[in-house]
Amino acid sequence: MDGQTERRIKDFLKKIPSGVKVVAATKCRSIELVRECPAHGIFAAGENRVQELLSKYQPVEGLEWHFIGQLQTNKVKYILDKVSLIQSLDRVSLADKLEEECAKRGLTMPVLVEVKHGEELTRDGVSPDGLMAFAEYVRGKKHLTLNGLMTVMPLGSEKSAFLYKKTYKLFEKLRENFGSDIKWLSMGMSVDYLTAIENGSNMIRPGRALFGERFYAT
Incomplete structure (x- = not known):
């Protein structure tokens, strides 16, 4: 990890309140970089493509x-x-x-339900109106543990603060219904993590804010 990246991470973490978990979005980042994360205060890495996770994955102490x-x-x-x-x-x-698949392996997998905002057919997630019924369904699975919610803001959304507040209210409702298992509200990325934290997020997924711009193979 170069000195500029080290300083960027150090400065970033100074802005994050205690109790907020940082999950580094490591898409297109090298495993060499990921391995150094725990030494610099980053203890979770998030991948969004199975193929990249499989090509990159290795156990890293503290991560x-x-x-x-x-x-x-x-x-x-x-x-x-x-x-x-x-x-x-x-x-x-x-x-x-x-x-x-968890039953076959004798595993219990913690999960977050992804909530979508907007009516775009291409956007992944469960609608707010359907959330409680879906959460009940997930809670009925013996090998899944529902731990909270995740959301991704629509691109270019000018209503991110409003939508984050809305998601926090859904999170609170979920916690009222299902108790202490509901502990994570994952929302906020490099461009809007402070807004997300101000509106109740306790798990953020920054990438560029930690590591700088991505460089894609051509």
């Missing part, structure tokens, strides 16, 4: 891996022994597959 992207049911079996939290549970078929 947990999360899956934060859309998860296809046919790829569930490849990541269960590698991640400690799946943040993007968004549909019944995925809950069913996770339960099936």
Whole structure:
């Protein structure tokens, strides 16, 4: 890790209140960089593509891996022994597959339900209106532990503060109904993490704010 990145991470962490968990979004980052994260105060890495997670994954002392992207049911079996939290549970078929594959392995997998805002057909997640029924369904799965909610703001949203407040209210309702298992509200990335924290987030997923711009292979 170069000195500029070290300073960027140090300065970033100074802004983060205690009690807020930082999950570094490590898409297109090297495993060499990820391995150094715990030494600089970053103890969780989030990957959003199964193929990249599999190519990069290795146990790193002091670091947990999360899956934060859309998860296809046919790829569930490849990541269960590698991640400690799946943040993007968004549909019944995925809950069913996770339960099936976890049962085969004798595992219990912590999950967050992804909530969507807006009516875009391409956006992943459960609608706010359908959240409680879906949460009840997930809670009925023996090998899944519902730990909270995750959301991604619509691109260019000018209502992020309003939508984050709305998601926090959903989180509070979930906690009232289901108790202490509901502990994580994952919202906020590099461009809006402070707004997210101000509106109740206790888990953020920054990437560029920690590591600088991504460089894609051409």
